[in-house]
Amino acid sequence: MRGRDMGVQMVGPLIIKFGTDAQKAYWLPRILSCEDIWCQGYSEPGAGSDLANLRTNAVIDGDEFVINGQKIWTTMAHDSTHIFMLVRTDPKAPKKQQGISFILVPMDQPGVEVRTITTLAGETEFCEVFFDDARTPCENLVGELNKGWTMAKSLLSFERVFIGAPSLAQNALGQLETYARGAGRFDDPVFCDRFAEVALDVEDHAALYARFADQLKRGEPLGADVSMLKIWVTETFQKITELMIEVAGPDGGTLGPLQVGNVGVDVLAAFYKARPTTIYGGSNEIQRNILSKAVLGLPG
Ligand SMILES: Cc1cc2nc3c(=O)[nH]c(=O)nc-3n(C[C@H](O)[C@H](O)[C@H](O)COP(=O)(O)OP(=O)(O)OC[C@H]3O[C@@H](n4cnc5c(N)ncnc54)[C@H](O)[C@@H]3O)c2cc1C
The missing domain is CATH 1.20.140.10 (Butyryl-CoA Dehydrogenase, subunit A, domain 3)
Known part of the structure; x- marks a missing residue:
């Protein structure tokens, strides 16, 4: 039985639409086999409905992104192997919707800390996720650098069908x-x-x-x-x-x-x-x- 990951419903369709051939060949079979379990890193304290306010940043260092910041309300982050996230890659962009990129990040690394949040019903369904010099290869950028907002909007329409x-x-x-x-x-x-x-x-x-x-x-x-x-x-x-x-x-x-x-x-x-x-x-x-x-x- 398929687990409760966001691979098939969300990041999979996005990789099909915007990913490179190499990304499709690598990630899609792993999504289908549930080898990778995905969570969605969009919301932050201060960036929910007004998502473009997000402040988690990623800076290129050699052939990797170095990520610092915090996500919140990340459903099932404690059970996920990977997070797809929106990060600010150009803080000087004239509009807040510009300068955002969409990257794929492995969770199992020292720079990623997950803290569960208990709901009213007593369940640990979602989490805070902290990034402290977390890293991901630059090849895990989906689409163009600083053009993540377009993809984020596209992914939201997949999400709206799913939910x-x-x-x-x-x-x-x-x-x-x-x-x-x-x-x-x-x-x-x-x-x-x-x-x-x-x-x-x-x-x-x-x-x-x-x-x-x-x-x-x-x-x-x-x-x-x-x-x-x-x-x-x-x-x-x-x-x-x-x-x-x-x-x-x-x-x-x-x-x-x-x-x-x-x-x-x-x-x-x-x-x-x-x-x-x-x-x-x-x-x-x-x-x-x-x-x-x-x-x-x-x-x-
Ligand atoms: C169970 C659950 C699971 C979630 N899972 C994830 C996840 O996996 N990944 C992720 O990234 N996020 C997740 N979220 C976060 C979710 O996307 C945000 O909670 C949502 O976008 C609202 O943002 P906020 O909580 O910051 O509220 P705010 O944006 O602060 O809004 C507070 C209230 O003001 C209203 N409001 C705000 N702006 C306007 C406006 N312009 N016009 C009218 N009313 C307005 C809102 O409707 C709301 O009632 C989850 C949330 C919940 C509850």
Whole structure:
């Protein structure tokens, strides 16, 4: 089974699009075999929604980049062998979007320190990553030096398809149905009405997703409207998990699976899992800004 790495969904497509033949020949088979496990080093303290503020820098020393700075919220960094990252390579560039490069960096070296961050749910899912004279060969630069912003934006559209997939909401709907059936809630017409509302949202979203997936299969680039997928699936996911907490009543705050008949449903874990989804991959407020400007043509 494939691990939870960002190789196939994110850095792989980027290497296919912007990498050299040598990079493709080296990295792609290793991504497919899971020999390398990737994490994404974009966000920093002070550079989240406004990503171009990033300050982690890389300086060329002989045939290597020397990297100093800090990344944060790096999902699964503690389980990764490599990090793809945005670094500042020209601090004097006139605009902050210029002078950024995209590099591939091995994690197993003395200059890289990973510290896990524990979430509200008690899980160590993401990390801080510190770079203190960390090194990577110059051949691990993807695309042109100082042109990383173009690639970063391209990668974000792959990410939005990946995180906009229907499975988040579909799985939660399945859990809600199991729990509500076990708790006898389908006898209540008010609950049935609310269940139908979220179930239809899930169906509509899946149909929209299929449209974008077909576009990708035809090799067509995705437009800014792909932001709709992420907004829709994450907000539907949250609505479903909130309804599940309501159905559970006073038990909704209980840690661990709640037993209904012979199945257990972890209502609180699903609720916790849904909370950060509207933040990662570009918060939903930022996705709405993109839609309003690039799709509706409203003033920025
Ligand atoms: C679970 C999780 C996993 C993550 N994994 C990774 C990862 O693997 N790699 C990585 O690089 N990053 C990762 N991130 C970081 C994520 O991309 C950032 O949290 C996100 O981009 C928001 O940045 P920020 O946290 O700095 O919030 P800020 O940018 O400080 O935003 C704070 C609030 O202000 C709002 N806001 C900011 N600017 C505007 C604006 N112009 N208009 C309207 N509202 C605005 C935001 O929507 C948000 O509600 C992860 C985050 C989470 C929660």
